[in-house]
Amino acid sequence: MSILLVFVFVLAVFLxxxxxxxxxxxxxTPLMSGANAISGITVVGALVVAGEGLGGFATALxxxxxxxxxxxxxxxxxxxDKMLAMFRRGKG
Amino acid sequence: xxxxQTLAYIVASVLFILGLKMLGRAETARRGNRVSALGMLVAVxxxxxxxxxxxxxxxxxxxxxxGVGAVAARRVQMTQMxxxxxxxxxxxxxxxxxxxxxxxxxxxxxEGVTAFAVVVTxxxxxxxxxxxxxxFAKLSERISGAPIRFDRQQVLNxxxxxxxxxxxxxxxxxxxxxxxxxxxxxxxxxLLLGALALxxxxxxxxxxxxxxxxxxxxxxxxxxxxxxxxxxxxxNVLVVAGSLVGASGLILTQIMCxxxxxxxxxxxxxxxxxxxxxVAGAEVTGEAKPISAEDAYFVLEAARSVLVVPGYGMAVxxxxxxxxxxxxxxxxxxxxxxxxxxxxxxxMPGHMNVLLAxxxxxYEALVEPDDVNPSMESIDVAIVxxxxxxxxxxxxxxxxxxxxxxxxxxxxxxxxxxxxxRSMNPGFSGVENALFTRENTRMLFGDAKASITALVGAFxxx
Numbered sequence: 001m002s003i004l005l006v007f008v009f010v011l012a013v014f015l016x017x018x019x020x021x022x023x024x025x026x027x028x029t030p031l032m033s034g035a036n037a038i039s040g041i042t043v044v045g046a047l048v049v050a051g052e053g054l055g056g057f058a059t060a061l062x063x064x065x066x067x068x069x070x071x072x073x074x075x076x077x078x079x080x081d082k083m084l085a086m087f088r089r090g091k092g
Numbered sequence: 093x094x095x096x097q098t099l100a101y102i103v104a105s106v107l108f109i110l111g112l113k114m115l116g117r118a119e120t121a122r123r124g125n126r127v128s129a130l131g132m133l134v135a136v137x138x139x140x141x142x143x144x145x146x147x148x149x150x151x152x153x154x155x156x157x158x159g160v161g162a163v164a165a166r167r168v169q170m171t172q173m174x175x176x177x178x179x180x181x182x183x184x185x186x187x188x189x190x191x192x193x194x195x196x197x198x199x200x201x202x203e204g205v206t207a208f209a210v211v212v213t214x215x216x217x218x219x220x221x222x223x224x225x226x227x228f229a230k231l232s233e234r235i236s237g238a239p240i241r242f243d244r245q246q247v248l249n250x251x252x253x254x255x256x257x258x259x260x261x262x263x264x265x266x267x268x269x270x271x272x273x274x275x276x277x278x279x280x281x282x283l284l285l286g287a288l289a290l291x292x293x294x295x296x297x298x299x300x301x302x303x304x305x306x307x308x309x310x311x312x313x314x315x316x317x318x319x320x321x322x323x324x325x326x327x328n329v330l331v332v333a334g335s336l337v338g339a340s341g342l343i344l345t346q347i348m349c350x351x352x353x354x355x356x357x358x359x360x361x362x363x364x365x366x367x368x369x370x371v372a373g374a375e376v377t378g379e380a381k382p383i384s385a386e387d388a389y390f391v392l393e394a395a396r397s398v399l400v401v402p403g404y405g406m407a408v409x410x411x412x413x414x415x416x417x418x419x420x421x422x423x424x425x426x427x428x429x430x431x432x433x434x435x436x437x438x439x440m441p442g443h444m445n446v447l448l449a450x451x452x453x454x455y456e457a458l459v460e461p462d463d464v465n466p467s468m469e470s471i472d473v474a475i476v477x478x479x480x481x482x483x484x485x486x487x488x489x490x491x492x493x494x495x496x497x498x499x500x501x502x503x504x505x506x507x508x509x510x511x512x513x514r515s516m517n518p519g520f521s522g523v524e525n526a527l528f529t530r531e532n533t534r535m536l537f538g539d540a541k542a543s544i545t546a547l548v549g550a551f552x553x554x
Contacts, residue, residue, distance in 0.1 A: 002205045005323055005331050012319075012332045015109065016339025023116045025435050026455050028344060028442030032311050033177045034115045034125045035340045038108055039184045039311070041132065041333035042318040044139045045191040045325045049198075050153055051145025058197040063153040065190035070157025071164070072184035072314075077129045078165035079176060084122040086170075086449040 030083050037076025043069035093142075100138035101329035107131025108333050112340060118455065135329050170450040171407055174440035175231035178307055181314050182224025188317035189217030189287070195324045196263075196280065207267030209323035211260040211283060217317035218287030219294065224310050226295040227303065231439055237300030246361070249293050256286035298359065301404070301481065303439045305348045305359050312341025344441055351435035353487075353498040378529035380516060383536055385543055388510055389550035391534075395472035395508075398422055399464060400431045401501050402444045405478010405513070409540035415477065416451035418544050421551040427472075431458045432501045434482035461501045474503035476511045476527075478540050484525045495523055509533045512540045 023031055046069045050062030108131045114124025140150075161180075168176045192213030199206070229235045262279035266272070273279075298306050315337025322330025349356050392398065400419065406412060419429040431453065437444045445458060464471075476483050485504040486493035503509050504527050511528060513535060527533055536543050 002209075002323060002326070005326070005328060008328055009319060009323075009331050009335050012335035013339045016112075016336040017343060019109065019113050019336070020116045020340050020343050023344075023347075024118060025433055025442055025460055026445035026449070026458055027116060027118060027121055028347070028435070029173065029177070029440060029446045030121055030125070030442070031112075031115050031340065032308060032344055032441055033173075033180070034121075034128060035112065035337045036177060036181050036184065036311050036314060037125075038112065038128055038132070038333050039181075039314040039318045039337040040187070041108075041135060041330055042184060042188045042191060042321050043132075044135050045318075045321045045327060045330055046153070046187055047136070047139045047145065047150055048325055048327075049191050049194040051147065051150050052198075053146050054194065054198050058194045059149060061190045061194040061197070063149045065187045065194065066150060066153030067157040067160075068183040068190065069187035070154050071161040072180050072187065073132055073161065074158045075161030075165045075176075075183075076180045077125060077132070078162060079168060079173070079180070080125045081122065082165060082168075083170075083173070083446055083449070084125060086446075086452075087118065087121070087455055 026087065030080050030087075033076055033083065034080040037073055037080060040069050040073035040076055043073055097138050097142050098328075100134055101327075104131040104135035104138070104329050105332040107134065108336060112336055131333075135333075170446055171410055172232065173446055174303065174307065174438070174443060175228045177440060178224045178228040178231055178310065181307070181310050182221050182228065184314040185217045185220030185224060185310075185317050187217075188314070188321045189214050189221055189284075191321045192217060192324055193284065200266075200276070201270055202267055204264060204268040206324060207264045209320055211263055213317060213320035213324050214283055215256060215260065215287040215290075216313050216320055218284060219291040220310055220313040220317055222288045222291030223295045223306075223313070224291075226292050227306055227310060230295070230300065231303060237303075239299040240296040245293070245297060249290070252286055252290055252293065256283060256290060259283040259286060294360070300439060301436070302352075302359050304436050304441045304443070305345055305352070305356070307440045308341055308344040308348055309356070310341075312338050312345060315339075315341055348436055348441055351499060380528045380535045381533065383510065383534035385536065385546035386550060388534065388536055389547055391508055391510075392422065392427075392473055392547065393425065393551075393554075395422070395427050397470060397472050398427050398429045399471045399474045399503065399506065400429065401474060401476045401479050401483055401503055402431065402433070402448070403437045403477065403479025403482060404439060404443075405480075405540050407438055407443065407447055407478070409478065411477060411541040411544055412447040412451040414541050414544040414548060416448070416453050417548045418551075419453065419457075421548055425551075429457065430464065432461060432464050432503075433458050434461055434479070434499075434501055437479055437482055461499055465502045468502050468505040469507075471503075471506040472508065474506035474509045476503060476509060477544070478512065480513075480525055481523065483527055484523065485530075486523065486526050490526070493523060503527065504530055504532070507532065510536050512536045512538075512543050514539065
């Protein structure tokens with residue numbers, strides 16, 4: 001199973017490198033903060049850890065992880081949207 | 093894992109890929125961000141709906157996290173964006189680290205590969221967490237933006253790295269031997285603390301102007317930490333999304349390094365900018381010629397083509413709205429106004445673009461150095477606002493200069509250059525700027541916002 005994950009990992013890295021080779025500089029910040037929000041996917045791992053009933057300290061770590069990851073996800077997407085809303089064409 | 097859940101994760105992965113691709117183009121960027129957010133929603137719902145989870149504590153974590161994230165996003169000013177991004181980045185890193193830690197507590201004697209993934213998750217996540225916090229503190233000027241260096245810093249870093257590697261190996265070998273190694277708990281604690289300390293030590297010696305590179309690199313780390321966590325809990329959507337972010341962060345890091353003509357290793361380990369004195373390079377000769385706002389106004393009034401080159405100083409002075417007003421005044425009298433944005437101007441990738449967008453500057457007015465350099469001679473007035481190293485002509489003329497080879501905005505070839513600056517102090521790199529003493533350069537000393545407001549006032553009075 002883990003070797004399949006390695007396969008997925010390598011392919012996804014290459015895909016990521018191909019996906020964004022040429023980005024106009026005005027999009028650097030939104031791209032970075034948008035990508036940062038995606039890295040909040042770790043929330044899925046946090047949910048599993050927090051919910052699998054490990055009890056005690058491990059669950060506390062899990063809940064903390066859920067909270068931090070959710071800050072990353074919610075804050076990241078909102079802030080990116082806020083920035084992109086300001087980019088506009090033409091005069092106005 | 094149920095089949096439908098795997099399918100949902102595939103859908104989420106596709107949405108992330110599409111979203112990231114769309115984020116790279118101005119026309120589709122905003123939609124792209126929403127597509128990727130939808131992917132996140134799909135992944136989270138699929139995880140929660142799979143059942144077998146105790147929701148009581150999960151809800152607490154979700155509500156607190158969503159509340160904090162939403163309030164922070166709503167309150168943040170555009171000028172604070174670099175530190176906000178750093179902070180979000182750090183929270184992602186710490187979350188991955190905690191996932192790795194909790195999984196280790198659950199199965200301390202997991203198989204070797206899993207133990208290795210735990211070690212990698214904890215190290216990258218921890219490094220990313222404290223590194224981001226230090227970056228945040230530097231960017232928000234809670235601590236000095238100047239590089240912090242001390243004797244034998246590299247030795248300490250190397251020793252710490254060795255300690256972390258050793259502790260990590262201990263944890264992995266313990267798993268391979270199906271438990272039984274002594275003091276493995278201590279090794280794990282050292283691993284955790286070592287990673288956190290490494291994050292601090294890695295970022296403190298890096299100066300303010302190199303922050304765009306550090307922020308981009310930390311972004312990459314937060315993705316890699318999530319991917320590593322995916323290996324720990326055997327979850328493909330974490331691996332896909334995490335490695336996409338890891339790769340995109342690397343690309344961005346590479347773009348930033350290229351814009352500074354430096355290697356990543358040079359940024360991370362060199363003493364660049366740490367020596368305030370004794371900087372190599374030819375002596376700058378001649379005297380800077382100051383100009384008053386009133387005289388500057390008369391020159392601008394006659395200009396047909398104006399190029400604005402903003403830098404970190406514009407962000408500090410919060411001058412972006414005043415700059416936009418000045419551009420409006422110039423356009424009203426028929427001048428063409430463009431903004432030349434150097435990729436590393438400011439403290440994060442694209443910093444200037446965000447500020448100018450906030451001030452309502454249309455993005456067609458923004459050009460990159462390569463677009464404007466060939467026709468620089470046709471620019472009547474170039475206004476440099478709080479930028480320094482990115483307009484230093486030594487970068488192309490003086491092989492002895494530390495800046496030599498860095499692509500710049502070649503404003504020295506414009507007919508007239510106004511440099512708005514507080515004082516004659518050199519830029520972040522500590523290198524004297526030959527531009528200031530050029531024949532066609534005039535220094536407009538003072539706070540950038542006050543100077544520009546004075547210029548706008550002069551236009552309005554006539």
